Amino acid sequence: xxxxxxxxxxxxxxxxxxxxxxxxxxxxxxxxxxxxxxxxxxxxxxxxxxxxxxxxxxxxxxxxxxxxxxxxxxxxxxxxxxxxxxxxxxxxxxxxxxxxxxxxxxxxxxxxxxxxxxxxxxxxxxxxxxxxxxxxxxxxxxxxxxxxxxxxxxxxxxxxxxxxxxxxxxxxxxxxxxxxxxxxxxxxxxxxxxxxxxxxxxxxxxxxxxxxxxxxxxxxxxxxxxxxxxxxxxxxxxxxxxxxxxxxxxxxxxxxxxxxxxxxxxxxxxxxxxxxxxxxxxxxxxxxxxxxxxxxxxxxxxxxxxxxxxxxxxxxxxxxxxxxxxxxxxxxxxxxxxxxxxxxxxxxxxxxxxxxxxxxxxxxxxxxxxxxxxxxxxxxxxxxxxxxxxxxxxxxxxxxxxxxxxxxxxxxxx
Amino acid sequence: xxxxxxxxxxxxxxxxxxxxxxxxxxxxxxxxxxxxxxxxxxxxxxxxxxxxxxxxxxxxxxxxxxxxxxxxxxxxxxxxxxxxxxxxxxxxxxxxxxxxxxxxxxxxxxxxxxxxxxxxxxxxxxxxxxxxxxxxxxxxxxxxxxxxxxxxxxxxxxxxxxxxxxxxxxxxxxxxxxxxxxxxxxxxxxxxxxxxxxxxxxxxxxxxxxxxxxxxxxxxxxxxxxxxxxxxxxxxxxxxxxxxxxxxxxxxxxxxxxxxxxxxxxxxxxxxxxxxxxxxxxxxxxxxxxxxxxxxxxxxxxxxxxxxxxxxxxxxxxxxxxxxxxxxxxxxxxxxxxxxxxxxxxxxxxxxxxxxxxxxxxxxxxxxxxxxxxxxxxx
Numbered sequence: 001x002x003x004x005x006x007x008x009x010x011x012x013x014x015x016x017x018x019x020x021x022x023x024x025x026x027x028x029x030x031x032x033x034x035x036x037x038x039x040x041x042x043x044x045x046x047x048x049x050x051x052x053x054x055x056x057x058x059x060x061x062x063x064x065x066x067x068x069x070x071x072x073x074x075x076x077x078x079x080x081x082x083x084x085x086x087x088x089x090x091x092x093x094x095x096x097x098x099x100x101x102x103x104x105x106x107x108x109x110x111x112x113x114x115x116x117x118x119x120x121x122x123x124x125x126x127x128x129x130x131x132x133x134x135x136x137x138x139x140x141x142x143x144x145x146x147x148x149x150x151x152x153x154x155x156x157x158x159x160x161x162x163x164x165x166x167x168x169x170x171x172x173x174x175x176x177x178x179x180x181x182x183x184x185x186x187x188x189x190x191x192x193x194x195x196x197x198x199x200x201x202x203x204x205x206x207x208x209x210x211x212x213x214x215x216x217x218x219x220x221x222x223x224x225x226x227x228x229x230x231x232x233x234x235x236x237x238x239x240x241x242x243x244x245x246x247x248x249x250x251x252x253x254x255x256x257x258x259x260x261x262x263x264x265x266x267x268x269x270x271x272x273x274x275x276x277x278x279x280x281x282x283x284x285x286x287x288x289x290x291x292x293x294x295x296x297x298x299x300x301x302x303x304x305x306x307x308x309x310x311x312x313x314x315x316x317x318x319x320x321x322x323x324x325x326x327x328x329x330x331x332x333x334x335x336x337x338x339x340x341x342x343x344x345x346x347x348x349x350x351x352x353x354x355x356x357x358x359x360x361x362x363x364x365x366x367x368x369x370x371x372x373x374x375x376x377x378x379x380x381x382x383x384x385x386x387x388x389x390x391x392x393x394x395x396x397x398x399x400x401x402x403x404x405x406x407x408x409x410x411x412x413x414x
Numbered sequence: 415x416x417x418x419x420x421x422x423x424x425x426x427x428x429x430x431x432x433x434x435x436x437x438x439x440x441x442x443x444x445x446x447x448x449x450x451x452x453x454x455x456x457x458x459x460x461x462x463x464x465x466x467x468x469x470x471x472x473x474x475x476x477x478x479x480x481x482x483x484x485x486x487x488x489x490x491x492x493x494x495x496x497x498x499x500x501x502x503x504x505x506x507x508x509x510x511x512x513x514x515x516x517x518x519x520x521x522x523x524x525x526x527x528x529x530x531x532x533x534x535x536x537x538x539x540x541x542x543x544x545x546x547x548x549x550x551x552x553x554x555x556x557x558x559x560x561x562x563x564x565x566x567x568x569x570x571x572x573x574x575x576x577x578x579x580x581x582x583x584x585x586x587x588x589x590x591x592x593x594x595x596x597x598x599x600x601x602x603x604x605x606x607x608x609x610x611x612x613x614x615x616x617x618x619x620x621x622x623x624x625x626x627x628x629x630x631x632x633x634x635x636x637x638x639x640x641x642x643x644x645x646x647x648x649x650x651x652x653x654x655x656x657x658x659x660x661x662x663x664x665x666x667x668x669x670x671x672x673x674x675x676x677x678x679x680x681x682x683x684x685x686x687x688x689x690x691x692x693x694x695x696x697x698x699x700x701x702x703x704x705x706x707x708x709x710x711x712x713x714x715x716x717x718x719x720x721x722x723x724x725x726x727x728x729x730x731x732x733x734x735x736x737x738x739x740x741x742x743x744x745x746x747x748x749x750x751x752x753x754x755x756x757x758x759x760x761x762x763x764x765x766x767x768x769x770x771x772x773x774x775x776x777x778x779x780x781x782x783x784x785x786x787x788x789x790x791x792x793x
Binding site: 299 | 688785
């Protein structure tokens with residue numbers, strides 16, 4: 001019996017056993033199509049469909065949304081989502097496709113919308129039948145999120161929305177969007193309001209979605225244009241002008257710092273039979289053993305060895321810090337570790353991919369399409385892609401401000 | 415094999431021990447008192463006194479802290495390594511001058527000896543004897559095979575270098591070569607033929623010496639040919655203990671610098687307002703947290719997964735060593751002009767961190783060892 005099991009309440013212990021039993025019989029196996037690294041990069045409808053089937057089956061088995069009340073499609077349990085997550089990870093299940101829905105939209109709707117809207121939206125959100133996207137970022141509102149220009153104007157029982165959202169992952173599959181926008185130009189923060197708005201049903205009728213092309217040349221996210229989109233007032237969350245407060249609920253959950261535990265599965269390796277994983281520092285060892293530098297194996301170069309081991313240590317440090325996060329007496333400020341995690345993994349992945357350039361040398365110039373590219377060209381590709389992670393969800397510079405201010409208590413920077 | 419606990423083995427007893435140690439050091443070794451104790455004379459030609467509070471040490475002995483990792487059968491408390499790590503972290507946070515870490519290190523070497531003489535020596539530690547390792551040669555090699563001391567007919571001859579807390583220790587564990595290989599021996603610090611020659615060191619919170627042996631009588635703890643194995647077995651614990659000291663000292667440096675950055679105003683703003691100060695302080699915090707997690711993980715591995723202990727301990731020491739340098743350098747730099755002065759307390763911790771990071775192999779040394787383990791030897 002592990003230490004985690006030993007601390008389970010009777011309800012948790014029973015639920016854990018149910019999860020184990022179900023997962024033993026119902027693991028979906030290998031995907032029939034290639035999956036991207038994470039749900040935010042989904043672009044292939046066949047990959048989405050397969051993952052949605054997995055999410056629905058996990059939801060029907062009671063493992064997603066277990067801590068939400070039954071009236072909104074949840075399991076009505078207490079502190080059981082973390083148990084389900086542990087067991088899914090243990091069973092090495094695929095990731096869930098509706099990550100923005102579960103991680104950001106669901107807790108925000110749950111804490112800020114009216115009851116009939118919760119009952120209408122949350123069941124299909126948790127089951128993954130309806131995919132959600134997030135309409136926060138704009139051309140002029142990235143790190144400075146409160147600088148929203150998208151405007152919602154009241155029209156009787158409706159709101160009419162005009163504006164421009166960018167860097168919107170999953171919009172091309174989304175049925176719904178959580179939308180932060182402006183309802184008053186008089187006050188930067190108190191002039192914001194928060195809505196859930198239909199996307200799929202309004203395409204061509206107030207909503208236009210265009211793919212944005214990443215530096216890799218690949219698609220993956222979108223811009224979303226609103227031209228006189230009409231939204232019912234019941235889809236407004238909390239009061240008019242309370243949008244910033246509601247957005248804080250969303251962002252707290254995005255950082256793993258909100259009261260609801262986000263349903264999460266994962267652990268399944270994406271590339272069966274392939275050894276390259278640009279998210280595991282030990283893959284650099286294989287790369288270095290296969291590459292030559294000045295007629296010598298790169299793995300024998302003391303400078304390369306030192307750099308690889310540095311990254312392996314950082315990776316282990318990150319894992320052990322996540323382990324420590326779950327032990328309250330070994331953490332100081334409660335937000336100290338949760339707020340670090342984004343910095344830790346995004347910069348680790350970026351630095352790993354950068355080191356691969358040095359290991360590959362001249363061959364790192366080869367694109368994924370070149371048959372001579374080492375490891376299929378995945379490392380330079382991963383380096384380019386890594387900036388998506390260090391920029392998204394609050395740039396790492398903004399994250400450092402948040403840590404410095406909220407955890408260390410330093411004066412707020414402009 | 416015991417399963418690796420999620421809490422690294424920090425159960426209620428270990429957590430209580432840490433909390434009482436934290437309070438004890440706050441009450442008894444505040445930094446202003448420490449500064450008057452060890453830094454009363456700034457002269458570079460100052461007398462090389464061994465400055466420490468022997469009464470405080472006696473209290474620690476009476477609290478049983480020096481015996482936490484000694485088996486109950488030898489009169490100790492029989493707690494896991496994480497207990498010593500918790501104490502070392504708190505001692506580091508106070509830059510506490512004492513033979514506590516040296517005695518922990520000796521304890522783990524003696525635990526690995528598995529001889530009657532070693533058990534007897536453990537009993538003596540439990541009864542209050544401060545003990546230190548004398549296992550390093552003139553070149554400062556951290557390889558257990560390298561010693562400049564030899565043993566013949568039960569007599570030690572030669573010199574041990576870089577012996578920590580030598581003047582605070584009552585006895586030494588000495589590695590010495592013999593025709594049959596390296597063995598380990600116990601000598602009393604005031605025995606005939608044992609001369610402690612203090613080094614002039616930078617770290618004001620420590621004491622270091624080389625020890626000359628001239629036909630000194632010694633008791634065999636580990637037979638010739640077994641000494642290297644014994645030291646290697648104890649090494650992961652030794653690396654964890656010094657890493658924990660660095661984690662504690664790093665946290666003091668961070669919190670002290672943060673306090674200064676909140677109060678010192680320049681250009682109409684507290685220093686911490688400026689991202690050129692704020693962001694590196696956050697990086698120091700990230701570095702400390704990685705080092706802390708790796709140290710707990712390595713200590714937990716020593717307690718529950720010995721086959722992985724060396725790898726994890728070298729990771730901890732590498733990360734803690736780099737963090738020690740970074741936390742020190744940022745603390746001095748962000749204190750500005752005052753940080754460069756003797757009167758600012760930061761230098762006590764700066765010097766302790768720089769001393770710590772070289773002990774038992776610096777970060778690059780640990781990574782070279784890890785590279786051999788993880789990547790394979792160079793062809």
